[in-house]
Amino acid sequence: MPKLNDVVAEIAADLAKATERGAVATYIPMLAEVPINQFGMAVVTADGETILAGDADTVFSIQSISKVFTLTLALGQIGDALWTRVGKEPSGNAFNSIVQLEYEHGIPRNPFINAGAIVVADAMLSGHQPREALGAILRFVRFVAADESITIDEAVARSEKETGFRNTALANYMRSFGVLRHPVDHALGVYFHQCAIAMSCRHLARAGRYLAFSGRLTPEGPSVVASERARRIAALMLTCGHYDGSGDFAFRVGLPGKSGVGGGILAIAPGKASIAVWSPGLDPHGNSLLGSIALERLAKAMRWSVFAG
Numbered sequence: 001m002p003k004l005n006d007v008v009a010e011i012a013a014d015l016a017k018a019t020e021r022g023a024v025a026t027y028i029p030m031l032a033e034v035p036i037n038q039f040g041m042a043v044v045t046a047d048g049e050t051i052l053a054g055d056a057d058t059v060f061s062i063q064s065i066s067k068v069f070t071l072t073l074a075l076g077q078i079g080d081a082l083w084t085r086v087g088k089e090p091s092g093n094a095f096n097s098i099v100q101l102e103y104e105h106g107i108p109r110n111p112f113i114n115a116g117a118i119v120v121a122d123a124m125l126s127g128h129q130p131r132e133a134l135g136a137i138l139r140f141v142r143f144v145a146a147d148e149s150i151t152i153d154e155a156v157a158r159s160e161k162e163t164g165f166r167n168t169a170l171a172n173y174m175r176s177f178g179v180l181r182h183p184v185d186h187a188l189g190v191y192f193h194q195c196a197i198a199m200s201c202r203h204l205a206r207a208g209r210y211l212a213f214s215g216r217l218t219p220e221g222p223s224v225v226a227s228e229r230a231r232r233i234a235a236l237m238l239t240c241g242h243y244d245g246s247g248d249f250a251f252r253v254g255l256p257g258k259s260g261v262g263g264g265i266l267a268i269a270p271g272k273a274s275i276a277v278w279s280p281g282l283d284p285h286g287n288s289l290l291g292s293i294a295l296e297r298l299a300k301a302m303r304w305s306v307f308a309g
């Protein structure tokens with residue numbers, strides 16, 4: 001088996017030279033300004049080792065990776081009742097698609113597409129103000145990442161709010177079916193701000209440990225969430241974490257992963273490691289182009305695919 005340190009260093013060195021990097025997201029103006037020429041990677045292993053490469057300490061907008069954390073919290077808050085308002089199936093459509101909502105009575109296919117995450121945000125508002133829900137999200141992320149410095153980039157949140165016409169349409173449409181139960185601007189306020197959380201690869205890899213280690217921050221440590229819940233969230237990451245690119249990601253990488261249009265991907269090798277990669281250039285599905293290549297190479301070299309081999 002090759003040494004993890006060497007594998008990570010080699011991937012980062014090779015990808016630093018990549019000429020084809022995809023394109024940064026431009027529909028959120030603040031994201032369009034991020035220099036494309038960056039790549040970072042962080043791996044936290046079961047024995048507590050942290051391996052970093054490239055721009056692993058540069059913070060970026062986690063965007064849809066936040067959907068993993070809010071799903072964890074909403075399930076903690078309302079439990080399986082959440083599944084009456086959002087499905088568990090891959091959508092086969094773009095992350096911001098509205099088409100399936102009409103014939104599925106406003107119920108989004110899964111919690112990782114935008115519509116689903118807006119429902120999750122709405123669920124977090126039961127008995128809470130938007131500010132409290134956001135406080136809970138930030139507290140959770142800081143706790144699992146063991147870093148109190150993590151914050152929300154207000155400029156990104158504002159930029160997204162000003163241009164979030166599609167998300168606003170999704171929210172209004174779901175509200176018309178009664179799937180959203182709070183004022184749409186409350187659910188959207190939570191959603192836009194959770195997407196604007198700024199984290200580095202090091203932060204994210206640490207934050208993903210509870211998913212890699214059956215609900216624990218270390219294999220022997222105290223439980224953060226029930227192992228069954230961590231396992232189910234990982235299953236959804238595998239089937240839905242890359243939108244209509246989820247099949248391709250499972251085929252190439254074979255790990256549960258969640259991408260964001262900021263160019264980050266959080267992936268987990270169950271029982272072995274939590275991994276974060278970041279490169280702002282995206283493929284046509286809105287997933288980090290170099291990030292998925294890095295994960296494909298890492299999973300192959302370390303034989304970490306959940307499908308073995």
Ligand code: GLN
Binds near residue numbers: 096
């Ligand atoms: N905030 C982004 C949006 O709503 C999140 C999308 C993503 O990361 N795929 O469009």
